Amino acid sequence: MxxxxxxxxxxxxxxxxxxNPITIQVLGICSALAIxxxxxxxxxxxxxxxFVLAMGNVVISLMRNIIPSKIRIIVQxxxxxxxxxxxxxxxxxxxxxxxxxxxxxxxxxxxxxIIMGRFEAFALANGxxxxxxxxxxxxxxxxxxxxxxxxxxxxxxxxxxxxxxxxGDPIAKTGLYAIGYENNxxxxxxxxxxxxxxxxxxxxxxxxPKLIEx
Amino acid sequence: MSLKDxxxxxxxxxxxxxxxxxxxxxxxxxxxxxETTHSGSHVRGADDLKRTMNTVIISLIPVMLFSFFNAxxxxxxxxxxxxxxxxxxEHFFTFDNLWVGLTTILPLLIVSYxxxxxxxxxxxxxxxxxxxxxYLVTGILVPLIVPVDTPLWMLAIAVAFGVVIGKEVxxxxxxxxxxxxLTIRAFLFFAYPTWMSGDKVWVHQAVERAGTADxxxxxxVLGYLAQNKAGEYTYSVSDMFFGFIPGSVGExxxxxxxxxxxxxxxxxxxxxxxxxxxxxxxxxxxxIFNAVVNAGWITETSKFYxxxxxxxxxxLIVGGLAFGIVFMATDPVTGAQTELGKWYYGFFIGFxxxxxxxxxxxxxEGVFLAILLMNVFAPTIDHYVVRAxxxxxxxxxxxxxxxxxxx
Numbered sequence: 001m002x003x004x005x006x007x008x009x010x011x012x013x014x015x016x017x018x019x020n021p022i023t024i025q026v027l028g029i030c031s032a033l034a035i036x037x038x039x040x041x042x043x044x045x046x047x048x049x050x051f052v053l054a055m056g057n058v059v060i061s062l063m064r065n066i067i068p069s070k071i072r073i074i075v076q077x078x079x080x081x082x083x084x085x086x087x088x089x090x091x092x093x094x095x096x097x098x099x100x101x102x103x104x105x106x107x108x109x110x111x112x113x114i115i116m117g118r119f120e121a122f123a124l125a126n127g128x129x130x131x132x133x134x135x136x137x138x139x140x141x142x143x144x145x146x147x148x149x150x151x152x153x154x155x156x157x158x159x160x161x162x163x164x165x166x167x168g169d170p171i172a173k174t175g176l177y178a179i180g181y182e183n184n185x186x187x188x189x190x191x192x193x194x195x196x197x198x199x200x201x202x203x204x205x206x207x208x209p210k211l212i213e214x
Numbered sequence: 215m216s217l218k219d220x221x222x223x224x225x226x227x228x229x230x231x232x233x234x235x236x237x238x239x240x241x242x243x244x245x246x247x248x249e250t251t252h253s254g255s256h257v258r259g260a261d262d263l264k265r266t267m268n269t270v271i272i273s274l275i276p277v278m279l280f281s282f283f284n285a286x287x288x289x290x291x292x293x294x295x296x297x298x299x300x301x302x303x304e305h306f307f308t309f310d311n312l313w314v315g316l317t318t319i320l321p322l323l324i325v326s327y328x329x330x331x332x333x334x335x336x337x338x339x340x341x342x343x344x345x346x347x348x349y350l351v352t353g354i355l356v357p358l359i360v361p362v363d364t365p366l367w368m369l370a371i372a373v374a375f376g377v378v379i380g381k382e383v384x385x386x387x388x389x390x391x392x393x394x395x396l397t398i399r400a401f402l403f404f405a406y407p408t409w410m411s412g413d414k415v416w417v418h419q420a421v422e423r424a425g426t427a428d429x430x431x432x433x434x435v436l437g438y439l440a441q442n443k444a445g446e447y448t449y450s451v452s453d454m455f456f457g458f459i460p461g462s463v464g465e466x467x468x469x470x471x472x473x474x475x476x477x478x479x480x481x482x483x484x485x486x487x488x489x490x491x492x493x494x495x496x497x498x499x500x501x502i503f504n505a506v507v508n509a510g511w512i513t514e515t516s517k518f519y520x521x522x523x524x525x526x527x528x529x530l531i532v533g534g535l536a537f538g539i540v541f542m543a544t545d546p547v548t549g550a551q552t553e554l555g556k557w558y559y560g561f562f563i564g565f566x567x568x569x570x571x572x573x574x575x576x577x578x579e580g581v582f583l584a585i586l587l588m589n590v591f592a593p594t595i596d597h598y599v600v601r602a603x604x605x606x607x608x609x610x611x612x613x614x615x616x617x618x619x620x621x
Contacts, residue, residue, distance in 0.1 A: 182368070186404040
């Protein structure tokens with residue numbers, strides 16, 4: 001790729017698989033369990049985190065040489081909080097129903113470990129372009145896992161995808177429901193999200209044994 | 215050539231191949247292996263894993279046979295009314311009853327074993343280790359703790375979940391922290407609550423007849439109590455004790471469960487400490503609730519009144535408490551290992567079971583939740599028992615005067 005050299009491309013690619021924030025670094029698990037009962041909420045949450053992380057990384061990276069290291073956590077929090085409020089207000093204005101589904105979890109992006117983790121580990125030590133790519137990459141890795149979990153939880157738990165009844169109508173007994181299929185209520189509970197995260201980790205590490213820590 | 219030799223030859227043929235563990239398992243499941251160790255000193259116990267499991271299965275057979283007849287008895291009694299003059303041979307041990315039981319419970323048993331053993335074989339072949347017989351007991355427990363009309367595909371999914379997530383991910387038989395059979399039941403309960411609770415599922419055909427002119431009820435004793443309708447059920451205490459009541463397939467007959475439990479204690483497979491302490495725990499909690507009612511702290515209109523007012527000892531003979539205590543709580547893998555720990559572990563199982571039973575808003579039963587909870591806490595209990603023992607011995611050692619020993 002002409003636009004990105006190999007090192008920069010790795011910033012985008014690595015967090016998707018071999019350095020995934022959720023399955024490898026095990027960060028940001030809370031929101032992955034809380035809001036993934038619907039695919040739509042997962043996607044919006046992924047995009048919100050992507051916006052906050054990419055922008056925040058750039059801002060912190062630009063300020064990295066003037067932030068006194070003693071108060072850097074407070075500065076980082078101010079930056080995240082400002083960006084999260086922007087996201088929250090935008091959601092309330094343009095997708096009110098969805099912002100109600102996500103409830104406090106948009107606000108809780110502030111406490112998402114991935115964001116503070118990337119600020120500390122990357123943005124404070126790299127230039128704005130690389131920090132931006134790192135933010136996009138990590139948020140994409142986070143969003144990818146959220147979408148996988150959301151896909152299975154909504155499909156098996158509610159029989160819908162993005163709200164469309166793909167498996168038929170459970171009340172009128174059409175489609176799969178006509179032959180006795182029923183939605184799995186366990187999928188809608190948070191413990192099942194944790195189990196799905198566990199299964200993703202299992203599959204990932206059995207495909208790539210290098211990732212297994214001893 | 216005998217069957218044993220044939221199996222042995224098949225096994226040899228597949229030695230070193232991918233499918234070797236599967237054929238090895240079939241051979242060793244039925245017979246002693248042809249080659250045993252000849253030299254060296256070995257303590258050979260007759261009670262290996264296979265023998266242990268078979269003993270539990272033998273103790274479950276009376277319960278299973280009873281459940282065949284009871285499935286039919288409950289089904290026909292719900293349709294025609296309970297017989298006025300109950301005659302064991304005329305009304306209970308009939309071919310019609312047996313037929314209903316065979317057609318509803320045998321498929322559950324077959325699906326349970328088919329899916330469960332299938333996954334065990336699959337994992338053995340994938341991981342290249344020997345098949346563990348861990349599923350033999352789970353496989354017969356599962357159909358006994360679900361409602362009679364549980365759809366087979368649901369059971370299949372639940373068994374797959376229970377064996378993979380409840381056992382194989384922890385390392386297989388002997389490494390699991392949760393009882394696999396109860397994991398399967400918990401999965402069914404949370405995934406398909408309409409098939410695991412309510413007043414329909416406990417009697418064959420009650421679900422499909424609901425809403426028609428032929429509708430029948432399948433309310434359990436606890437179900438009546440939870441709705442404050444204690445006066446409406448007609449089961450006597452002996453009905454409850456001998457098991458002529460609706461409920462999960464094998465949980466109804468406290469009498470036969472007790473016989474199975476005595477057999478397990480006699481054969482030293484199950485711990486009597488856990489059973490006794492669990493019974494004590496349940497009685498204590500039941501007595502507390504009775505005392506609350508007697509003290510007049512709750513009114514008759516309270517939604518917990520009938521469940522709390524239920525004679526404390528009768529908690530033991532309804533619902534799944536007896537079955538859970540005898541066959542589930544005593545699982546040697548997931549239970550407490552220390553002698554003292556077993557007392558705490560059992561006590562809290564009984565105590566919490568009755569507690570959940572009374573306060574669970576949606577479902578007046580909690581034995582499986584209580585046992586799973588205590589499964590999680592069993593290692594903690596053991597840890598503190600062991601630490602206490604270490605501390606006590608240390609204290610004794612340091613408090614002794616220095617004894618001069620002979621040089």
